[in-house]
Amino acid sequence: ETGVTQTPRHLVMGMTNKKSLKCEQHLGHNAMYWYKQSAKKPLELMFVYSLEERVENNSVPSRFSPECPNSSHLFLHLHTLQPEDSALYLCASSQDQGFPEAFFGQGTRLTVV
Amino acid sequence: AQKVTQAQTEISVVEKEDVTLDCVYETRDTTYYLFWYKQPPSGELVFLIRRNSFDEQNEISGRYSWNFQKSTSSFNFTITASQVVDSAVYFCALSEGVEYGNKLVFGAGTILRVKS
Numbered sequence: 001e002t003g004v005t006q007t008p009r010h011l012v013m014g015m016t017n018k019k020s021l022k023c024e025q026h027l028g029h030n031a032m033y034w035y036k037q038s039a040k041k042p043l044e045l046m047f048v049y050s051l052e053e054r055v056e057n058n059s060v061p062s063r064f065s066p067e068c069p070n071s072s073h074l075f076l077h078l079h080t081l082q083p084e085d086s087a088l089y090l091c092a093s094s095q096d097q098g099f100p101e102a103f104f105g106q107g108t109r110l111t112v113v
Numbered sequence: 114a115q116k117v118t119q120a121q122t123e124i125s126v127v128e129k130e131d132v133t134l135d136c137v138y139e140t141r142d143t144t145y146y147l148f149w150y151k152q153p154p155s156g157e158l159v160f161l162i163r164r165n166s167f168d169e170q171n172e173i174s175g176r177y178s179w180n181f182q183k184s185t186s187s188f189n190f191t192i193t194a195s196q197v198v199d200s201a202v203y204f205c206a207l208s209e210g211v212e213y214g215n216k217l218v219f220g221a222g223t224i225l226r227v228k229s
Binding site for chain 1: 117155158218219221
């Protein structure tokens, strides 16, 4: 148990659906991250939030929309996804954006059909 | 640019064997951090170790040991007397300094299978 909780653990959605991934951390951290892990690819950083402000968006398509309502919660809103978006989506948090050590959740396994 | 290379895609060993996972990195910075994470089948990445660029001392933690060599830009990870529970994907990662956003860049991972 790392203190970072993601829900749901598994999600199957059609290309026309809208769904949201949720991440919650109870570590008192100020920075939160979304990563994408596709088969046979290195983990890709998608978004970085620091003190609830988005500080980085790594050229992620607009069909992925993050939201950070407070420092403990992070969402990833999904709409009109493509099959190639199927992946494990991992949330992480760190003390601050400038602090390199990150703690990860268990991920949401997303399948787009 | 930052780059982390884990040349071993998959390693299979028999229980109680020692195994070394290789990690080679490239960085433009003199101040950086290196990490190893373990990803068991459950999915989460479990932090194993962080090493900063100024500390080249090798570290041992139980059956785990790490060999950091700046001269060869390597940060290798050895598991002694491997156990079935060590089966997982292991990721090496690099984070450069604040100037570069402290972003974690991961290697492709090494799948370790330990057979009984």
